Amino acid sequence: MTTDNKYGASLSLWEKLRLFQEWAPVMTFVQAFLATDDPHRKAIVVAECCEWLASKTDATKVDDELVSHISAVLRSDEGEAFLRWVIGKVQA
Numbered sequence: 329m330t331t332d333n334k335y336g337a338s339l340s341l342w343e344k345l346r347l348f349q350e351w352a353p354v355m356t357f358v359q360a361f362l363a364t365d366d367p368h369r370k371a372i373v374v375a376e377c378c379e380w381l382a383s384k385t386d387a388t389k390v391d392d393e394l395v396s397h398i399s400a401v402l403r404s405d406e407g408e409a410f411l412r413w414v415i416g417k418v419q420a
Contacts, residue, residue: 353380367415368408375399 336344357377361370379399382391401407 368402368411371402371411372399375402 336347339347354377357373357380361373361377364370364373375395375398378395379392382395385391402411
């Protein structure tokens with residue numbers, strides 16, 4: 329694969345626009361991540377982004393299930409408490 333093909337330089341304008349449109353939701357996740365200071369909310373946004381990214385792959389559903397389980401744990405009260413405990417230990 330040449331460098332031009334690797335980085336999309338050989339794509340037509342319409343192909344580039346379609347690619348940007350397909351991946352635009354990632355920018356929404358980035359905006360949500362940057363808009364909050366709460367570490368738990370940031371973790372939830374990252375988990376949601378990972379769920380979206382995992383849904384884009386067709387090779388296996390294992391990644392979808394794994395991310396779904398991790399996201400569910402983070403959303404639980406125990407997961408939030410665990411995350412805040414870990415962050416507290418790392419920051420100490």
